[in-house]
Amino acid sequence: MAKAKSRDIRQGRLDPAQYLENFSDLHAPLGQHEATVEADRCYFCYDAPCMNACPTAIDIPLFIRQISTGNPKGAAQTILDQNIMGGMCARVCPTETLCEEVCVREVAEGKPVRIGLLQRFATDTLLAANPAHPFKRAPATGKRVAVIGAGPAGLSCAHRLAMHGHEVTIYEARAKSGGLNEHGIAAYKSTDDFAAREVAFILDIGGITIAQGQALGKDISIDQLSSEFDAVFVGMGLPGVHALGLQGDHADGCIDAVEYIETLRQSDDKSNLPVGRNVVVIGGGMTAIDVATQVKLLGAENVTICYRRGPEQMNASDYEQEVAQTHGVAIRHWLQPRKILTDANAVTGIELEYTAQNGTLTGTGEALTLAADQIFKAIGQSFDAGPLEGTGIDLDQGRIIVDENQKTSRDGVWAGGDCISGDEDLTVVAVEHGKLAAEDIHKTLMG
Amino acid sequence: MANLASNFLGIKSPNPFWLASAPPTDKEYNVERAFQAGWGGVVWKTLGEAGPPVVNVNGPRYGAIWGADRRLLGLNNIELITDRDLEINLQEIKAIKKRWPDRAVIVSLMVPCEEEPWKKILKRVEETEADGVELNFGCPHGMSERGMGAAVGQVPDYIEMVARWCKQHTRMPVIVKLTPNITDVRYPARAAKAGGADAVSLINTVSSITSVNLDSFSPEPSIDGKGSHGGYCGPAVKPIALNMVAEIARDAETAGMPISGIGGITTWRDAAEFMALGCGNVQVCTAAMTYGFKIVEEMIEGLSNWMDDKGHADLDAIIGRAVPNVTDWQYLNLNYVTKAKIDQDACIQCGRCHIACEDTSHQAITNMVDGLRKFEVIDAECVGCNLCVNVCPVENCITMEQISGTDPRTGKSAELPYSNWTEHPNNPSATKTAAE
DSSP states (O other): OEEEEEHEEEOOSSHHHHHHHHHHOOOOOOOHHHHHHHTTTOOOOOOOOHHHHSOOOHHHHHHHHHHHTHHHHHHHHHHHHOOOOOHHHHHSSSSGGGGHHHOHHHHHSSOOHHHHHHHHHHHHHHHTTOOOOOOOOSSOOEEEEEEOOSSHHHHHHHHHHHTTTTTEEEOOOOOSSSEEEEEEETTGSSSSTHHHHOOOOOOTTEEEEEETTTOOOBBBBHHHHHHHHEEEEOOOOOOOEOOOOTTOOOOOOEEHHHHHEEEEOOOHHHHEEEEEEEEEEEEESHHHHHHHHHHHHOOOHHHHHHHSGGGGGSSSSSHHHHHHHHOEEEEOOOOEEEEEEEETEEEEEEEEEEEEEESSEEEEEEEEEEEEEEEEEOEEEEOOGGGGTTTTTEETTTTOOOTSBBOOOOOEEEOOOBBBBBSSOOOOHHHHHHHHHHHHHHHHOOO | OOOOOOOTTTTSSSSEEEEOOOOGSSSHHHHHHHHTTSSEEEEEEEEEOSSOOHHHHHSSSSSEEEOOGOOOOEEEEESSOOOOOOHHHHHHHHHHHHHHHHEEEEEEEESSSSSHHHHHHHHHHTTTTTEEEEEEEESSSSSSGGTTTTHTOOHHHHHHHHHHHHHHOOOOOOOOEEOSSSSOOOHHHHHHHHHHHEEEEEEEOOOOOOEOOTTTOOOOOTTTBOOOOHHHHHSGGGGHHHHHHHHHTTTTEEEEEEEESSSSSSSSSHHHHHEEEEEEEEEHHEEEEEEETTTHHHHHHHHHHHHHHHOOOOOTTTTTTGGGGGGGGGGOTTTOOEEEEEETTTTOOOOHHHHHHHHSSSSOBBBBEETTTOOBBBBTOOOOHHHHHHOOTTTTTTEEEEOSSOOOTTSSSSSSOOOOGGOOEEEEEEETTTTO
């Protein structure tokens, strides 16, 4: 029958060696010479714009100067002082919309100092030296803090708390720590198991215990933790994903992008992943870019991202869009999904409708059909408010409300990372939340 | 096309760019390549007495400092005079001069401070048909420990004595190469003139230690864990050289004596500056040792283009032009008032002007205007010091502008006529003027 032939989903589309090449570092790290040349480009600005643009306020001019004077380990210390995940942030930060966007060299020549790569050079140099953990713990305070979620926010918070002498227990629903660093971001941004190595480095400070397989609302509750610990930090991330809300949402081949990316990240042999010949990705954020680019790298022939608004509204930066495009992904704007086409409950294509912005976003009525063996849903992750019901933790638009110190409406509970409202969903932002919360928890506990 | 032909002490060369006495001029092979590349002349690397030649260290002989992107700013060396046999050098000099009659070939000399050795070697050099000699009274390392080089150059009486011997014993023009390792370069220059020397060349290298190895605690370059001071050259020494040249050019006793300028000359612009301060020609070494002989193409081309643009027909039109403008501090116009001006369109907002002024100077540049990052000069605080201009990474973004009207800093007129320290009321020894 035609329906069987029309779908083409296969594993192992590429030669084995090709997978290794495709999933190696997106940007090769800087060598010593490149780092020195690049560091020399920094003007050591006063009240540096890059530093002000960094959510964790890393002293960028100082660490670059340390690299230029042959002191990369000192540079790493400067970075880690402010951002214990400086290594991962060097890999995943959208520097083009943060530090590098405001670099005065970007203003002057359109070529910013490559701050992200320099940060990676410094932190990689330190980690490669396998040093004693660069932070010392303060004398034990006898205080105990529970952290929910071993993602960037939770780990950052735990590290800073441990540094101040508190004992921390992290409750993590998954078998592996690291949160989106381990499960979410594209594989070519975190090669050589970097996320796991960074977690090990952070835990090296001591005083942090991780209880894996402990999910909020199932195995643990806010009330229980509040009674057992002196303080609680919630860094639970966004466990849910939005659905398209169309018929065929659950058809074979209609895939949750976050889940697929996680499977991809966790599989040692990328040739095992099923990949369609024709792939459509719905969404406009980093997840859409990451899944589209990686599916292309797995050997899909035609990969199209469809986004319902224009390029300016995409959450993915221009640079990220460019990464996808140079890998051969087509990005089409002003298209919203209308109908998933199936045959025997298996995806065969998608019908989209052109959109226009006339005050509100409206469909024009004109349709477009794209053949698809796989459709990836990347239209955002959602908060699971269930476990917080009745805890006295207030939410805004489905996410936790916090004050400037990351404190929630419930006494003794702080929160940070993607699960709070009103901030960007970035690793670097989550790290800052964790750090701020830890400082405030410390202040509160030591009163 | 401007005429770059140079006539220095009657020694003609197609351009004023000579290679200084140094490793690039130690052998026929190198000099041949230099002349092929277009250099106007060479000063052959210093010859010593006949007999067993000096020996050099077999470890590293150069040290350096670098700027951004490892651009070589300063080089130091502990190499001695030529370590090749005198006879071979003389044969090669003769062969070169014969093949390149239109190029200047000068021979640098350093023999013990006695009349006989000088007399002897001058005769030998004359036989090569070389155009002149340069007396090496400058090298600060190695040979100075044996009473030669800078050891002579630091004693004006010796300079005069040896110069006199040389003028007595040869028909060739005699250039005395001066060391900068003295307190006042005018004294050795006057001595050279008194001894009858035809010209001086300067500067030789500056005594220096470029760096210390922080693992072995040895100075660099390190020879088996020990280091010795070397002679420093390259772009870093240019300002020192320019000043010394100017001091000689404007000294009443030595004014008009031909000068061959040396010291960090890297571009046509450097050469033009030395010539403007009174040098009849220039000698280059470090730039060639850094980039090879080809740089002379840029020097010739660049000097020529600049002269054409400015309407200077030949070298005489530029030589010494800046000398009258070199003066003592006491004669500078104290009524000349400037303020820094920042071109906001060119400003890239690095803020270095602000922090330099704020931390280390006069608190005369803002960092914020109406809540926005903006760097503006506060005229009421600006003393016109030029520090901001010098630390700004963008050329011509900050300029020093003469002001008119009233200086908001002092409340005094900025349009008063020329007046200097010798007339200033705060100067106890000021000459009282009628107005006061």
